[in-house]
Amino acid sequence: MQSSLFPDPATDHPLLQGLNPEQRRAVTTTRGPLLVLAGAGSGKTRVITHRIAWLIEQERVSPWQILAMTFTNKAAGEMKERVIHTVGEQAKDVWLGTFHKIGVRMLQQMATQAGLRAGFSIYDTDDQVRTISRVMKALNLSDATYKPKQFAQFIDKCKNRLQLPDDPKLLDSVESDFDKKAIAVYAAYEAEMRTADAVDFGDLIMRPTIVLAQNPGLRQNWSNRFRYVLVDEFQDTNAAQFELLKLLTSEHGNLCVVGDDDQSIYSWRGAEVGNILGFPEMFPNTTTIKLERNYRSTGHILAASTAVVSHNRNRHGKVLWTESGEGELLVLHVAQNERDEADWVARTLDQLRTAGTSASQMAVFYRTNAQSRVLEESMRRFRLPYILIGGQRFYERAEVKDALSWLRLLVNPQDSAGWERAIHAPRRGIGDATVELVAQRARARGISLPEAADDLLLLNQAGRSAEKLRTFQNLLRGLRDGIEGLRADTVGAQVLQASGLKAALQADKDPDAQDRLENLGALLAAMAEHADTADDPSLRGFLEQVALVADTDKLGDGAKVSMMTMHSAKGLEFDVAVVVGLEEGILPHANSVAESGDGRSLEEERRLLYVAMTRARKRLFLAHARSRRRFGGPEMQADPSRFLSQIPEERIRVEGGRSSSQSWTQAGSWSQASSWSGSTASRNGSWSQRPQSPGSFPARPRPSAQEEPVFQRGDPDSPYQPGTRVRHASFGGGTILEADGYGSDARLTVRFDTVGVKKLVARFVQVQA
DNA sequence: ATTGCTAGGTTTTTT
DNA sequence: ACCTAGCAAT
Secondary structure, eight states: OOTTTSOOGGGGOGGGTTOOHHHHHHHHOOSSOEEEEEOTTSOHHHHHHHHHHHHHHTSOOOGGGEEEEESSHHHHHHHHHHHHHHHOGGGGGSEEEEHHHHHHHHHHHTHHHHTOOTTOEEOOHHHHHHHHHHHHHHTTOOSSSSOHHHHHHHHHHHHHTTOOTTOHHHHHTOOSHHHHHHHHHHHHHHHHHHHTTEEOHHHHHHHHHHHHHHOHHHHHHHHHHOSEEEESSGGGOBHHHHHHHHHHTTTTOOEEEEEOGGGOOOGGGTBOTHHHHTHHHHSTTOEEEEEOBOOSSOHHHHHHHHHHHTTOSSSOOOOOBOSSOOOSOEEEEEESSHHHHHHHHHHHHHHHHHTTOOGGGEEEEESSGGGHHHHHHHHHHTTOOEEEOSSSOGGGSHHHHHHHHHHHHHHOTTOHHHHHHHTTSSOOSOOHHHHHHHHHHHHHHTOOHHHHHHHHHHTTOSOTTHHHHHHHHHHHHHHHHHTTTOOHHHHHHHHHHHHSHHHHHHHOOSTTHHHHHHHHHHHHHHHHHHHHHOSSOSHHHHHHHHHHOOSOOOTTSSSOEEEEEHHHHTTOOEEEEEEOOOBTBBTTBHHHHHSOTTSHHHHHHHHHHHHHHTTEEEEEEEEEESEEEOTTOOEEEOOBOGGGGGSOGGGEEEEEOOOOOHHHHHHTOHHHHSGGGSSSOOTTSOTTOOTTSTTOOOSSOOHHHHHSOOOOOOGGGOSOOTTOEEEETTTEEEEEEEEESSGGGOEEEEEETTTEEEEEEGGGEEEOO
């Protein structure tokens, strides 16, 4: 929209300076439903922050009437900072946070209606699983037929869809023994959660949504309070979140959602791409704006990633373009094995650093956290500073969780999961027998574990360990009484002292004990920082933050290479990005290839690669290894990812791939003899060609050839070695015991995890890379 | 009740 | 290779 032709006083507004016409429209279209399809690197965050600023400055909306939802704390923090920078301190009143954080705040304000007390606990996945185990025991389901985790997943799924255990639709959908039992577990679990005054992650969305849905007055109040609602990463919302948004905007319809269907990578967590694909149908008078100009990446990077994702059928379809130059070609490195790959990553990044790129502008992305270990070793060997994002989290360490369970018990005396943990931390001569006694009492009376413990003590039925139990309960009560008005970190220090956690670690001869002690020190430091800086400096506020914040927000401090999974990469950008492990079985992950043959999970894997690739501004490196060790087992051959062949050859340079290892040469493997060994694309035009069909690179690879690798090799090279993990369509996963014969006709003896030993022909199983 | 050992599972991704 | 739950030994 040329401003000269359509003079608009608002065009000159400083907030619109430097925005392109589409971005301006997205900022200034404040009324009604708005869908912004924002391609990777199209200035999405800029649009959102300017839009908030626009609402406040131009349209005179009070900051507290604006609600902005994000998925990660990182995104929320960045956004808040930028809005504050633009409109000043008043921006602090904008409700800006993750869905879960907003959910907590809503629940706190509607605690009564939600049947909760003010100090309710937020259970993490671990607490959830433990609670389910306890429930399973009560229902006599704790044989090994189903694992607590399976039920946990089931419950999450229900909550993502707003289905309570008595939901008629849920009851109708029972198809299997598992479903039936899962619903029973779900119902008992919910009852248990109520006694403990606890909610899980799913509840943080589901509960406020249900309260609003069932309470028209409240719904009106909340919807009138937030006149403008914005959502980032909308492609990752689930059904419950969308419903919450509808309720919150029911009075005015001012809902602005921003997202990119090509970056939808959380369907396994209940996200519905349909929310963004079907948004205009859901809100008939939706304005749709596409942001297709990419400001981030070079031409080669953009073209390569676009080519990959365009193989997906289920998408809106955008055409990203850029005015920046083509830049450097992508580089694909073919490594011998994972260690070789990791060394190459470190060497490459080291060279770039020497050439002047700051390590803080470099990132390495992988599919699974397990891949990080080798990379770490190489980074250390090359003395490259790095920071691991995600993975083993500080707040998930045993000693930290122990301390946190005490703290939780102080805020919420009914916290059963916390009690179950604290009673053994440190060991105090109370064993499983006593805990089981308490659990039975709790079950019988429908009360929490700590209540049941008091109950038993009162009745003198606490068994042999009664006195120890009494001491423990009194200790808790004493601590709780003494903390009124104290700083969170002061309370923390008292707890570490009084609980005996500190003393136990000091006395521990284990060489790791010192580290654990230091972790507890770090916990106190975090509490002190929280007490000094947070909006809600209370202990409760601290615990809430711990529950909702993964400590991945230390990005960019110090000159360190960031290493993370492709999932946590979303929303970030770096000058240099390296994507490793581009192999069948890893990306796409074996589980995504096997399950549900409709290709949806495969498309999600492709989007995952797309997200990773589009993080790069200037240089993009890809790598895969010819063989890889998994589970510490033997090195196993790995095929290059099918996605690699979808990158146009003229945008990428292949390097490495020449064997230095004797064993490889001797094995005479096909990859050795194939085009892979060249440093450039081979004559037939494809550097990812299977040797079985040389010279026939299909522009659109036939799906069958792509999905079903054919192995025609002899024994030494056969993928069907004893010990190899395989998957069968109906028998599930298993391990090869014996293999006889060649290729896909080989006769295998396989021990399946669930159905036992079977003999079958190789073509019916899939090798798990 | 606690410690220490072994077997078996684990590695998809996270708020 | 690593972690854990479950068992035996103390």
